Amino acid sequence: MKIEVLGTGCMKCKRLFKNVEIAVKELGITAEIVKVDDISEIINRGVMLTPALAVDGEMKVSGRVADVKELKEILKG
């Protein structure tokens, strides 16, 4: 599983990234967690509000920090 956190490095992006790390650890799953902070790539991915979260290329959250419980639900599919 590839999890991408898209954002230019603001505090909310950092909070979302940290929550993703915690959710992955608590679920005990193996995942590649990637920060995408290149503005051109973020625009090309169609993100209008950051931070955003994509799982295996599919956009799941945009413009807010999902908490750990919500992220675990998203990652469990």
Add this chain to the structure above:
Amino acid sequence: MASRPECACGDTSALAGGKKRIMFPCAGTANVGLISNAAALQLAEEGYGVATCIALLGSGDPGLKKRMADADEVVIIDGCPMTCGAKISELQGVAIDQHIVITAVGIDKVYERNYTEEEVEKVVSAAWEGRGRPGEIHAR
């Protein structure tokens, strides 16, 4: 040309389905009460929600009640198991969506004014992680 994406560090979370939150720190005088204030202010700066005085809630201020009716979530940050903030909310008939008790986050209550940035960060992280929701580890 595509427009630059807007960062939700402003108050744009509600546009994206995020929560409009109002936070009340217990504002006690022991270290954990001081931490509750510092954490609420930091959370406000980070765009988590609006920090408001628990004394105003206790006074039954009608203006505040109007603002609360407009909020999606009420977050209480209590310093210790006395849970004064939660009790004030209950007396005012306010339902709590997230309740963080700082001693449950792993910070001991001592009657000192000293606290560290790391202690404040623990509480701020707990809020962002949603740990004060019912059933979560820091909820009462």
